[in-house]
Amino acid sequence: MILAGLIILLMGCGVLAWLAGRWNNTLPRVISLIGVAVQLLVVVWLWLTHQRGPESGQWIMTYTHSWIPAFGIQVKLSVDGLSLLMIALTAFLGLLSILTSWREINKRVGFFHFNLLFVLAGITGVFLSLDLFLFYFSWEVMLIPMYFLISIWGNENRTYASYKFFLFTQGSGLLMFLSILGLYLIHGQHTGVFTFDYEHLLGTVMAPQTAFLLMLGFVIAFIVKLSTVPFHSWLPDAHTQAPTAGSVILAGLLLKTGAYGLIRFVLPLFPQASHQFAPVAMVLGVVSILYGAKLAFAQTDLKRLIAYISVSHMGFILLGIYAFNEMAMQGVVMQMVAHGISTGALFIIAGTLHERIQTRDIGQMGGLWAKIPKMGAMGLVFIMASLGLPGLGNFVAEFLILTGSFMANQTLTIIAALGLVAATIYALRIMQKVFYGKEQKIWVIADFSIREMCIMITLVIAVVWMGLFPSAVLTVSRPSVLKVIESVADRKAQTREAQLHRRTNRDQKITMTGASLPGHHWNTNPKKAN
């Protein structure tokens, strides 16, 4: 009930905020702040009371309620370590994005907060749903308000950006919906039980080709969200044009839903097909890392630059997920949280700068440190975080991912590691162009206010804490990560056997698709898992 309450709370506050916006501009802000703060408190309470919970990877808490029984659709919400982390991040960034837009948004405040809270509600739904229909439902619910946020409160080119965002995500989402329906019907026809329940669908038996096609539907939706090259082109536009709060949510949360979907749904539902797809996914990940970094280096628009940094960092996530081992997967979880915080912070800084000097062109900035030392210092912290400086969260994440994927694919990992070098170059370029160097124009500009300093300091604490005590995050996610790895590895043995059997029966000359994967670490996996 608490879990459903979280979503209802956000939606309810959203509607209230809209209504309140008719009379007063401050009231909607206060209402949304309270709503999200309550969510954060509940999540923290969950975290503290259930942290040492079940090791076997069961759910910490589940809520089930029948919704459309005619189709076997339920409201099934569950939280485990992974989703707990994600909703914690959602509430945290949600709170900060309301605070950042406190002064920035002055038009149609009520409707703005309505949309903001509905996006957060949709994202919370995505992270909690264990019913595939509900999952898709939440997946779509977060799109429309996000579209409104971009298209109403965005910057100069907002219409184009919001269209692009919407069509990319909606189009790919519908493909996923087809896959969900396919899975539902195949399961139903085999067992006679028509249900969208994730746990029932887990063991669905189907032909490898079908599984692969169905998996592709899911994967496309998720990697579009993850903005993997070649599906990344919506991201720079959307991030650049969105208002600050929108950029924070886009970069910090929406991208993570893609990664979450891959971990929670694609790997456990289609273990065998995922193995077939792994080489492609890893290559895409590496391409994203390098291509994103290269483009980030070439940008002159500050927000666009940060957007391409996200593309690059999401490449690491894809690489890590398809390495199929615990270390890489833990790194992925870490990266999801750390990137959310560091990029969120960078977008807040870029947004604040834009609000004050009305430009995002880094060619016109320079030498700002002298005028706004607080902003400069904060900028330095988060730029260091995103280039992976040891001691901050992102370092731990990238280190784990690279170590983990080195066990799976050495060549690709070596190439991916070059991304870290590129990261140093583009990150330092921001510092150089914006805060150091010669002043290009004489700006009259105010430094961070107390409110903004509070936001930034919370973020700094979070990112340092994760860098110094990563185990606080990693122990929470460990049971869920182990479960995912197990489900992939477990069934892998069976499916390989089945594959071998069938192939020898049919045609011995066909080379095995799975054979291109290095085999040794699969055997070590279950051991590590224990």
Added chain:
Amino acid sequence: MSAADILSLLPMVILAGGILLTLILIALKRSHLLVFISTLTIILAAIIAALLRFNKQPHAIGDIILVDRFGLYYQLLLLSATLAISIFSYIGLERLFPDRRKEEYYLLLMLATLGSAMMVISTHFISLFVSLEILTISLYTLVSYYREREKAIEAGLKYLILAAMSSAFLLFGMALIYAVSGEMSFHGLGAVAAHLNGSSTVMLVAGTGLMIVGVGFKLALVPFHMWAPDVYEGASSPVSAFIATVSKGGVVAFLLHFFIMADLYRFSKVMLALMVIAVLSMLIGNLLALMQNNVKRMLAYSSVAHLGYLLVAFIAGKGMGVQAATFYLTVYVITIIGAFGVISVISSSVDEATEINTFNGLFWRRPFLAALFTIFLLSLAGIPLTAGFIGKYFLLTAGLEKSQWLLAFVLVTGSVIGLFYYLRVIVAMMKTEENNLSVIQSPLAASAGGFLMLTILALLIIGLGVYPGWWIDIVKCL
């Protein structure tokens, strides 16, 4: 006819009798409000009669008419749609015709509804054709009712010629089928068709094909869709809504009846033809809608696409397919009436608000109305939290259950294209620049009625989108 027969037809009897009474009423006293109220009363009475009948045993009148839950459900749907449309008509008429010729409109409206509502319970070519003609002939007049307007006569003539032609196709198809089977009732046809041999089957398939052409015209499916945008544009918004919902709804119900009772799903050639029509409608309808700057024309093409979606469920056939088609049609009717209702509420005097740029900034001028319109458009686009999404889900499930992957893919592609033009209208409404078009306020009471109706429709859409279970249960036991 026995008393039981008449009792089973009570809703239709009320409607037909009501039309005569209203005719007398107009002769006695010309008052727009009075006629409007009597229309509402008659339709409400018919709805109540149908509701009382709903849970009773099916009743067949010879081979000609079958009153069962399926038919009554559709009758209720069509009658309720007419109820909503007549409210919007009142607002529109008050504005367009300050002084004359307002009363007869309602007669035609009710007559057309009668035709459509008879069509859904027909199980015989004769009853079908008679009710179809009642519907169409009333519509010719309704389309060109505002003859002072620029495009009304043109639209009326276009509709007349094409509808007459489609009736000819339909008749020829029926004749072929009768020639080969000697049967005119759907049941009898089903029984005879099972024993036909080679050459007779060809005739039967040809006859069905011709009937599909006729029906395709009525439903404005590609490649028989050319009339739709012109007629929608030329007719007033409530009449366009009527054509899009009541007229098409009746034809869809007939088609379902016909195909199931005569068991025409056996003929793979017929199904192939329908499949081609469905694919073309979904793609071409959406692509053409993309290019429109006139909202009514856009809605016309989008309804071509929506009927194409509906065919996906229709092709899936008995069981899930029929349920999905029925549910989708219900949602489509609610949504389209809402969308046209908004257009007629915001229209000023003779010029209807149809160009896309009249909607600029509506969100900031009339937030409530714009929010309602957004809900309707999102439902047409099939976005979650609206009924349109559940409807589309239902269609896809029905299609995929019969492994119609091609149709499902085209449906999805169509939806993505569709988003583009629905979003265009929404984006226009969100534009910040002020539009200096003044909005003429209609008489307060009527306007309030229109608002109330729109709010109810929007709540239905959200309600069905969030909690569709109860309605699906109703549709499942038809």
